[in-house]
Amino acid sequence: MGYRLLAELTMLAHFGFLVFVVLGALLVLRWPWLALLHIPAFLWGALISFMGWVCPLTPLENRFLRLSGEEGYDTGFIEHYITGILYPTGLTRTSQIAMGVLVLLLNGALYGWILHRRRKERKGHTGLLGSDEPLPADYSQ
Secondary structure, three states, rough: OOHHHHHHHHHHHHHHHHHHHHHHHHHHHHHHHHHHHHOOOOHHHHHEEEEEEOOOOOHHHHHHHHHHOOOOOOHHHHHHHHHHHHHHOOOOOOHHHHHHHHHHHHHHHHHHHHHHHHHHHHOOOOOHHHHHOOOOOOOOO
């Protein structure tokens, strides 16, 4: 497998991870077990934004690009691929923090809604045969 292909696969994985960080809670609606993967992922994404760190996938992609004979890039993944679309003037420290806050607020709201919905569903399935109707009077045990 060529290094260019590895660089592109790393970039696709990085982009997929970014989308999962931002919107993964929507997948939790369908597959609740994904919360075990999504919560650490979105916390990691927010932490990287708050601290101004570079995701480990960025240097990996750059290494593959350089090994393939191409130039890597000196900025982070978001700055290189996404900033031009979201922030035409460039990514500032303030906008990094704002993205971290957005990730936390969006996912906090989605998980709050998911928990509210689950509690509401459970209340509707507590009685006999999963309904709200009380047990019959002659039901002794």
